[in-house]
Amino acid sequence: MGKHGLIEGKVDWKGRAATKDKHGGMRAALPILGTFMFANMADLSMAVNGTTYFNGVMNLNIADAANQITNYSGTSYILTILVAALADTYLGRFKAILITACIEFFGLGLLALQAHYAKLRPPLCNNRDPNAHCVEVHGGDAAFLFVALYLVALGSGGIKAALPSHGADQFEEDDPKEAKQMSTLFNWLLLVVCIGGAISVTLIVWIQDHKGWDIGFGLSTFAMFLGIVVLVVGLPHYRIHVVKGSSAITEVIQVYVAAFRNRKLQLPDDPSMLYEMSLDNEAATKAEFLPHTSDLKFLDKAAIQTPPTESEETNPWELCRVTQVENAKILLKMLPIFCCSIIMTLCLAQLQTFCVLQGTTMDTNITKHFQVPPASLPIIPIIFLIILVPIYDGLIVPFIRRFTGLPTGITYLQRVGVGLVLSAVSMAVAAFVEVKRKNVARSHNMLDAIPLLQPLPIHVLWLSFQYFIFGIADMFTYVGLLEFFYSQTPKKLKALSSCFLWTAMAIGYFLSTILVNIVNGATKRITKSGGWLAGNNLNRNHLNLFYWLLSTLSIINFLIYLFFAMRYKYRPQTIDVSDEAKPNELEKVDPQN
Structure with missing residues (x-):
């Protein structure tokens, strides 16, 4: 902190030195939180319902539709590194957020445009009808689709990369009061992401399925517009990090x-x-x-x-x-922990793709006049997180802290380990549910039923069990990883710390695409459908075996993780140069032991 309340290394929107009384704090953090909420509201529906769009509107088969969404999600997460590096070295974090938010707004607008005009997409066709001859999206229409889709991916990745660090810029770590507010900010980030996600997977998904994809994409575009407006409204109050032109x-x-x-x-x-x-x-x-x-x-x-x-x-x-x-x-030394987090995203990818497609074959009626869209099933873990996160932070952590003496209750790596085990359990439950779903189809002679015309007499809420368990795993693993990466990364790389998690998720999504292709190739000769996941008929596929494979991989991954986590030494604390001792002679301090 400089003289007269000036904050070193941060300026206001006009380039003048930022002051503690006029800039930053929770007043500046609120519009940042609002932007994150609207951004998640705008793009999460594509991640959970995009497979249905590619399969039902763009006429791709099930495996290709699932792969397109995992490729999209993976690209979005991997781009966080590029945007974070540009934000730290050239653009600045605020400009990076504003530019990428506008890019996502434009991409969503293009998707809405294509969904509205029939000339920009292939003729509608039920490609799950074995007698139908459907034309997949191709040529100029395909180019239009993928340009729009990956503009959304770039914008979404850029917001994830720069917005959390811009929020942290509104506080000073050396001020005890502001340090506590910064901790609150990260808790609220998770909360607003859940709120925005809840609206996206319910309202927007329902509109996409029942009122039209053009209206659904249009609403996502409007949500992103609101996010940009809220971001700009807070501009006079921001502490803007000064770009130093060198990359950590x-x-x-x-x-x-x-x-x-x-x-x-x-x-x-x-x-x-x-x-x-x-x-x-x-x-x-x-x-x-x-x-x-x-x-x-x-x-x-x-x-x-x-x-x-x-x-x-x-x-x-x-x-x-x-x-x-x-x-x-x-x-x-963090690399093995990073690699072990990839498999969990591989499991998450199935909840956003194949699980949604399972739901389209099942009974979705809640009442006589209301149906739950299968893509809205992620609302189960989201609602659970909205309730559990404050309870965990306010009650469970203080209780465990009495026994462990750790500020976090349990160590970061212990928290991650719990989530990895639960993700394996979630995939095992998914396998059991899929067996039950197929048995219902077999017992009712509906193995070749067309889902949209004749859903199976088994309720879609059977899928809620795997979503519920994975929601708990999500809270433990991903929040634990965010805390772990933030606490362990070097001081100059704090802005990039969240990108380690996004990168692990990106690799997981890309690995999902590769695994689906490998599984189909390896099982092509031993199945009548041409592979466990081939074709458009889930009732004759072997999705249950694929889930068992993922559960087994998750268990093996956890054992490998356990090996490295038990040997990991937490980074020593930064040395205060006011001490008289030489840096190489000072004792290391383990913050988690």
Whole structure:
């Protein structure tokens, strides 16, 4: 904090230094939360109901429709890294949010336009009727569709990348009051995401299914417009992070490059001989210092001085600070945890694709005059999260804290582990439910029934069990991973910490597409339908076996996760340079033990 309440490194929308009394705080955070809510309201319906759109309107077969949505979701999440890097180095976080929000608005508008005009899409056809000859979307119509879809993916990914860090910019970590408000912000982020998601998977999905896809996409477009308006309304109150023009990711890459260049050099016996910024240097008062660790010694070669020098004028691609090396080590040690979170997204992808298609074959009547759209089933875990998150944070965590002494109740990795186990249970339950659904079809001689004309006499709420269990898993794993990545990533990479989770989810969605193709290819010769998941008739497919495969993979993944999690050492606390000790000599502190 500077003089007269000026906040260092942050400005207002006119480029003047931001002040504590006029800018930031919860007043500035509220419009940011509102934008996140409207953004999730606008795009979640595509993730949960898009398979139905591709299958029922664009005439793609079931497997291809599911793959298109997992590809879309994966692309959206992987683009978070690109947008976050651009936000930190060139655009700034606010501009990145505004630009990507406008891109998503434009993409949703194009989808609404295509859904409205019949000339821009293939003729309607029930491709689940074996006697029907349906034409899949192709040519210019396909180009129009995918341009619009991936504009939405870019916009959605950009908002996810930059908005949470822009919200955190409204608070200062060194101010106890604002630090507590920042913690509240992250809790509220999850809450508003759930609220926006609840509206999306109920109201918007219902409109898409019953009033028309053009009206549904139009409502999503309007929701995104409201998000942009709310974002801009808060502009006079924001603390805007100043772009520094250098990427923290570059510093990590420099360590690997320097370590490779120095691979033939001999490490000194005394770690204090490795290069580190002098505490007497004026820049050291603003620098981060981490103590040297004995793990991953091959990276220490990036800090070998040849010859030892006191000069700060060094080539960062040949010589790196010890703190810079330790940050690279932290990211590398987090890699196994990152990889183990991918399989859970693989399971989530099925809840957004095949589970929705299961629902289209089942009885969706709640009353004589009301039907529940299958794509609205995710409302079950969303409502549960809206109720459980405050209970977990306000009651369960304080209770567990009495026994563990940890501020978080249980460690981040313990929380993630609970979610991974529950995701395996969710897939096992999904397999049992699918067996029951197929048995109903077989016992009523409806294996070849056309779902839209003759739904099976089994209620769609049978699917709620797998959604309910996965909702609990979601709360434990994804929130735990967000906390883990945020707490463990280097100081300069805090803005990118949430992107690690989005990237893991992206890989999971892409892996889902690959797995579906592999399974169909491997089982093509042993099934009459041409593969477990081939064709358009779920009643004759073997989706239950696919769910068992996912459950088995989830159990194996958890055992691998357990191996690495039990050996993981939490990062040491940042060293205060006001201490007299040298950075390499200070004792490490484990914040979770």
